[in-house]
Amino acid sequence: MAATLAFSVMRSAPELVAPSRATPVEVRPLSDIDDQDGFRFYRSGLHFFRPGNAGADPAAVVKKGLADALVHYYPVAGRIREMQPERKLVVECTGEGVVFVEADADVSLSDFGDVLCLPIPCYQEFLCNPDGNSAVVVGRPLLFVQVTRLRCGGFVFGLQICHNIADAAGTVQLLRAIGEMSRGMPAPTVAPVWARELLMARSPPVVTHQHHAHLAYDETAADGNHDVLGSGEPLVQRAFFFGPKEMSAMRELAAVPAGARVSRFELLTAFLWQRRAAALEFGADDEVRVMFTVNARGRISPPLPAGFYGNAVAYAVAAWTAGRLRESPLGEVVKMVAAAKAKAASDGYVQSVADLLVQRGRPRFVRAVRTYLVSDVTRAGFESVDFGWGEAVYGGPAASTVLATFHLRVKNSSGEEGIAVPLCLPAAAMERLELHMHADVET
Known part of the structure; x- marks a missing residue:
């Protein structure tokens, strides 16, 4: 991709797009997974499309599809309120x-x-608002959309959606509905279902699983003496590509036995957690963590219905000292990641998380440099959104940060399919990471 690029964007005045037909006026509680403090921000995404659709104006097409889709997803056209004193x-x-x-x-x-x-x-030029983890969601629109026409005839669809209303899978479901309505369909293929009551805490809350809450939901874990980057140190972003050759080298490095069931996600997450921690040169006794989401769809009882678009995720977390992580064989780190994932996917875990969040006052999840936060969106389906111009050249998150990254499904310049992982680190740490990568999987 282009290393540097400069261009100008001319924007229209923002306008409100309401549902194209009358919709119910009512109050709907969010679930106790939805309304945790850590989700009080707007997730940003971008979709790049090639020219097409017989010269139709993408802004007009998407605007109409959006209004029609909001008839079915009418809560998205509403506003969040906070109930006192519980902050529900x-x-x-x-x-x-x-x-x-x-x-x-x-x-x-x-x-x-x-x-x-x-x-x-x-990337900020393709979004309505400056991107960031603003905690102000009450009383604001829940979705911001910008359609930017490009000089070549293609366009960029940029969105910022309140995380409290939908997770990645729910967001893709909404975007597919907008795409279907933009293409003239009378209704979305998948009818949206609210069903947030299925992820409410029990009364009283009953925490049935061990969650290591001090690792995932305790802000004191963000130790200021260890988690602040060097003052004025420039940050560098780079995406690392892992194709079949790199994954094979990684499996060999981890000494994965032939036929053993180790997922690509587990292997790649363990590998990058270990090397990121080494590149950041944490002290040997510093606690370092890896944290990632596990989709609860299909893993709870009663099951979430098809069409559910709320948050249905739980955080898995594993922790070691930086010294032990650095010195351990990769195979042992993979086992740690796999165990954390299995625990978060176990029966009753998500319900127990809802109970824990209510019991502890809906705390924010840990955000710290020593916590490596990973989201796997390779199966979310962002690239499949189609407004009438075919599938996107790129569809997915708008950016990664020093605290969080994504696994993205891409093709490299040779057309080889693989996983890209964008990382953001101080320049010196990125240089060390690149040396580790070259020595381990890129030779």
């Missing part, structure tokens, strides 16, 4: 609408290079 979040289904901006950029799709992947130059 509810959605007032007011039909006020979501924010829509149309824009034009003096740049072409080809200017972004042969492979579109994070980091994307000037």
